Amino acid sequence: MAEPELSLQALRLATLPEFDPPARLWERIEAVHQQRRRRQRLAQWGMGVAAVLALATVLLVPRHDLASSDSRALAQLENRSRELEQTYADLSQTASAADSEVELRAVEFALQQAYDRGATLNELLPLWQQRNEVLVSLIAQAADGAQLTRI
Amino acid sequence: MNMNPTEARSGFAQEVDALTLARARRGDVSAHAALYKLYARPCYTLAMRVLGSSATAEDVVQEVFLKLMDAIRQYRGDAPFGAWLKRLTVNAAIDQLRSQRHIDLEDPERLFANAVDTGALVAADAHDVMGLLQRLPPRARLILVLHEVEGYTHKELAELFGQTESYSKSILSRSLRRLQEWLTPNTSAVELQPWPSRS
Numbered sequence: 001m002a003e004p005e006l007s008l009q010a011l012r013l014a015t016l017p018e019f020d021p022p023a024r025l026w027e028r029i030e031a032v033h034q035q036r037r038r039r040q041r042l043a044q045w046g047m048g049v050a051a052v053l054a055l056a057t058v059l060l061v062p063r064h065d066l067a068s069s070d071s072r073a074l075a076q077l078e079n080r081s082r083e084l085e086q087t088y089a090d091l092s093q094t095a096s097a098a099d100s101e102v103e104l105r106a107v108e109f110a111l112q113q114a115y116d117r118g119a120t121l122n123e124l125l126p127l128w129q130q131r132n133e134v135l136v137s138l139i140a141q142a143a144d145g146a147q148l149t150r151i
Numbered sequence: 152m153n154m155n156p157t158e159a160r161s162g163f164a165q166e167v168d169a170l171t172l173a174r175a176r177r178g179d180v181s182a183h184a185a186l187y188k189l190y191a192r193p194c195y196t197l198a199m200r201v202l203g204s205s206a207t208a209e210d211v212v213q214e215v216f217l218k219l220m221d222a223i224r225q226y227r228g229d230a231p232f233g234a235w236l237k238r239l240t241v242n243a244a245i246d247q248l249r250s251q252r253h254i255d256l257e258d259p260e261r262l263f264a265n266a267v268d269t270g271a272l273v274a275a276d277a278h279d280v281m282g283l284l285q286r287l288p289p290r291a292r293l294i295l296v297l298h299e300v301e302g303y304t305h306k307e308l309a310e311l312f313g314q315t316e317s318y319s320k321s322i323l324s325r326s327l328r329r330l331q332e333w334l335t336p337n338t339s340a341v342e343l344q345p346w347p348s349r350s
Contacts (some may be wrong), residue, residue: 009301016284019195021208022205026184034218
C-alpha cells in the first residue's frame with residue numbers, strides 16, 4: 001500500500017494565522033509614493049529643460065560658430081589684403097603700375113558699396129578674396145617688371 | 152502584531168469591482184486606498200508567512216503597493232486582480248529573500264543540510280505553526296507556503312524558480328517530512344491523511 005502523501009493538512013498545520021499590517025502602513029506608502037512622484041516630475045522637468053537646452057544648442061550655437069568662423073575668415077582676408085597691399089606698394093615703387101590696377105579699383109569700389117549698404121559676411125568674403133587675388137596678380141606683374149628693370 | 156486564525160486560503164481571492172479598478176488605473180488615490188484596504192491583509196500575511204519578520208513584511212507590502220500604483224495601467228484583466236497582486240507579492244518576497252542572501256542554495260540536499268535540526272519539539276511548540284515554518288530554510292518555506300497555502304502548482308513553481316517540477320516536489324516533500332519529524336518525537340504519533348496532489 002502506498003504511503004499517504006504528506007501535506008500541511010495531514011500534519012494538522014493547515015490553520016496558519018493571518019496577520020494585519022500596521023495601521024499606519026498605508027500612510028507611509030502614500031507618502032513614499034508622493035515623494036517618488038515629486039522626484040519623477042522633477043526629473044521629467046529637468047529632462048525637459050535639458051532637451052530644450054540641447055535643442056537650443058543645436059539650433060543656435062552652430063549658427064553662432066558659423067558666424068564666428070566667417071568673421072575670422074574675413075579678418076584673415078583683410079590682414080592678407082593689407083600684407084599684399086604693402087608688398088605691392090613696395091614693388092610698385094620700382095615698377096610701373098600695370099593695367100590690372102583698374103580691376104583692383106573696381107573690386108575696391110564694389111567692396112565700398114557693399115559696406116555702404118550693410119552687406120553680409122557672405123557678400124563681403126568673396127569680394128575680399130577677389131581683391132587679394134587681384135593684388136597677387138599685380139604683385140606678380142610688378143615683380144616681373146622689377147626683374148626686367150634689374151636686367 | 153495581530154494574529155487571527157482563519158481559513159487556509161488567503162484573501163487574494165476577493166474580487167474588486169470594475170469601477171474601482173478603472174479609477175485606480177487613472178491614478179485615483181482613493182481607489183488605490185480602496186485596493187489597499189481590500190488586499191493589504193492577504194499581502195502582509197503572505198509576506199509574514201514566507202519571511203517571518205514584521206519589518207520585512209511591511210517592506211514587501213510597501214513595495215507591492217508602490218508597484219501596483221505604477222503598474223496597474225499595465226494590468227489587462229486576463230487574470231483575476233487578486234492573482235495578479237499575489238504574483239507581485241510573491242516576487243517582492245523572493246526579492247527580499249534574495250537581498251538577505253537566503254535563497255542562494257538551490258540544491259535540495261545542501262538546502263536542508265544547512266538547516267538547523269533542533270530535534271523534536273515539545274508539545275506546546277507544536278501549536279506554534281509560524282514558529283515551525285520559520286525553522287525551515289527560507290526557500291523551502293516559500294515553496295511550502297506557495298504550494299500548500301496559496302495553491303501554486305509545481306508547474307507554476309517550476310516557472311517561478313526557473314527549475315524543473317521535480318525540484319519543488321523534492322523540496323516540498325523534504326519540508327513536510329522535516330515538519331513531521333519535529334512534530335513526532337518518536338516518529339509514530341502523526342496521523343497522516345491522503346491529500347489530493349496538485350501536479
